[in-house]
Amino acid sequence: MKKQSIGVGLIGLGVVAGGVARVLLSKKDALAERIGCPVVLRKVKVLPSDLERPQAKEMDPRLFTTDTDEFFNQPDIDIVVEAIGGENPALQFLQRALSTGRHAVTSNKEVIAKHGAELRALAEQNGAGLHFEASVGGGIPLIAPFQRDLVANRINGVYAIINGTTNYILTRMAKEGVDFAAALKKAQELGYAEANPRDDIEGIDSTNKLTILAWLAFSCRIHPRDIYREGISRLAARDFVYARELGYAIKLLAIAKQNEKSIEARVHPVLIPEDSLLAEVDGVYNAILVDGDLVGKVLFYGEGAGARPTSSAVVADIVSAAHDIRLGAGSGMRWGGEAEKVIKPMSEIETRYYMRLNVADRPGVLAQIAKTLGDHLISISSAIQKETDEQEQTAELVIMTHPAKESAMQQALGEMAHMDAVKEVSNFIRVED
Ligand code: HSE
Numbered sequence: 001m002k003k004q005s006i007g008v009g010l011i012g013l014g015v016v017a018g019g020v021a022r023v024l025l026s027k028k029d030a031l032a033e034r035i036g037c038p039v040v041l042r043k044v045k046v047l048p049s050d051l052e053r054p055q056a057k058e059m060d061p062r063l064f065t066t067d068t069d070e071f072f073n074q075p076d077i078d079i080v081v082e083a084i085g086g087e088n089p090a091l092q093f094l095q096r097a098l099s100t101g102r103h104a105v106t107s108n109k110e111v112i113a114k115h116g117a118e119l120r121a122l123a124e125q126n127g128a129g130l131h132f133e134a135s136v137g138g139g140i141p142l143i144a145p146f147q148r149d150l151v152a153n154r155i156n157g158v159y160a161i162i163n164g165t166t167n168y169i170l171t172r173m174a175k176e177g178v179d180f181a182a183a184l185k186k187a188q189e190l191g192y193a194e195a196n197p198r199d200d201i202e203g204i205d206s207t208n209k210l211t212i213l214a215w216l217a218f219s220c221r222i223h224p225r226d227i228y229r230e231g232i233s234r235l236a237a238r239d240f241v242y243a244r245e246l247g248y249a250i251k252l253l254a255i256a257k258q259n260e261k262s263i264e265a266r267v268h269p270v271l272i273p274e275d276s277l278l279a280e281v282d283g284v285y286n287a288i289l290v291d292g293d294l295v296g297k298v299l300f301y302g303e304g305a306g307a308r309p310t311s312s313a314v315v316a317d318i319v320s321a322a323h324d325i326r327l328g329a330g331s332g333m334r335w336g337g338e339a340e341k342v343i344k345p346m347s348e349i350e351t352r353y354y355m356r357l358n359v360a361d362r363p364g365v366l367a368q369i370a371k372t373l374g375d376h377l378i379s380i381s382s383a384i385q386k387e388t389d390e391q392e393q394t395a396e397l398v399i400m401t402h403p404a405k406e407s408a409m410q411q412a413l414g415e416m417a418h419m420d421a422v423k424e425v426s427n428f429i430r431v432e433d
Helices: 013-027 028-035 048-052 068-073 088-100 109-125 143-148 164-176 179-189 204-218 237-245 307-327 365-375 407-417
Strands: 006-011 037-044 079-082 103-106 155-161 248-258 262-273 285-292 295-302 350-360 381-391 392-400 422-431
Touching: 006 013, 006 307, 013 028, 013 037, 013 307, 028 307, 037 048, 037 068, 068 088, 068 109, 079 088, 079 307, 088 103, 088 109, 088 204, 103 109, 103 307, 109 204, 143 204, 155 204, 164 179, 164 237, 164 248, 164 285, 204 262, 237 248, 237 350, 237 381, 237 422, 350 365, 350 407, 365 381, 365 392, 365 407, 392 407, 392 422, 407 422
Parallel strands: 006 037, 006 079, 079 103, 262 422
Antiparallel strands: 155 248, 155 285, 248 262, 285 295, 350 392, 350 422, 381 392
């Protein structure tokens, strides 16, 4: 006999969980119609401090418990929604839900990036579903397309702006010429940055999300520690001015590519052509460009964070799990195999480079720099002398190269930093044409 109602247990009452609770209560009739029976919020596992949140005041106090055992021992919870973020205890909660045969829904990028494969196995062993649409790109449909609509493709590459906070900061630096610290402060005031903004600005959040995308896109095992990562804190307002003069925008991109033998995955600032689709993605918006052998290039664009967009994805996962439960279908998740793939070391990648150097303004300096680059088989595509400081007798040089190997570039940069004529290697940014 089909179930007469589906019980949901919610863990957390922060921005995401509060948004989910609100949708489950306010849209209960529409959801019941969609699923064929009511979806009932049966318990909310909270911390004592959550009870002070405005959302708690709007809800029936009998829903709350601070006791983990009481939550998991409640027999009428069919779907556990974890929305507390962070690795622990979220991982233990998801393991406990799946090992007791409950379907699990999570918005937690860190847990899925680090433990997705083991949670998937646990779900399969227990005939349960593991759903994580909200873990990347907030409300943007991404996980389901990778598991369904794009499966006929060999995915060649994924190029993504998947952190709204850093994209907001870079947009302000580019459009208003403000420096990094001022732009970060504004992002924090607006409530965009993570509790620890280091996760955003050092690219940790993007790395977790790229791990999930690469896992699904290439059906391979990958961990955040396999991904090369650089944040945005060393970008200066003048880099944006020079990049624009050269026809480029600067974005923090999460890039994953696949070739015959290996995959490459990296998160770092890049110069991208100003007329490319991703260059036009401004503010807190996210965009994910997927390149498949059949579909070509498809772009997913939208709000990557916030209570409403994220609850759109979480509630969609709840509905999907509820359908599986109603139909007695076990887990309707569509998983591919998982190949072992070699991850290309960063030293092996090849791109073009932008660099900004502060050098002595005297004859022969440019020739010395060109020789150092030439010794490492790096060819210059353009070199421009920007500002000159007559008092200090220094000048700023902006150099763009043709494609070169990262290892060669790092060696050349190391040598240049020790040259008498080079006061400072002020910045160095990869270019993605
Ligand atoms: N801090 C993240 C961002 C939130 O800025 O995109 C969503 O994961």
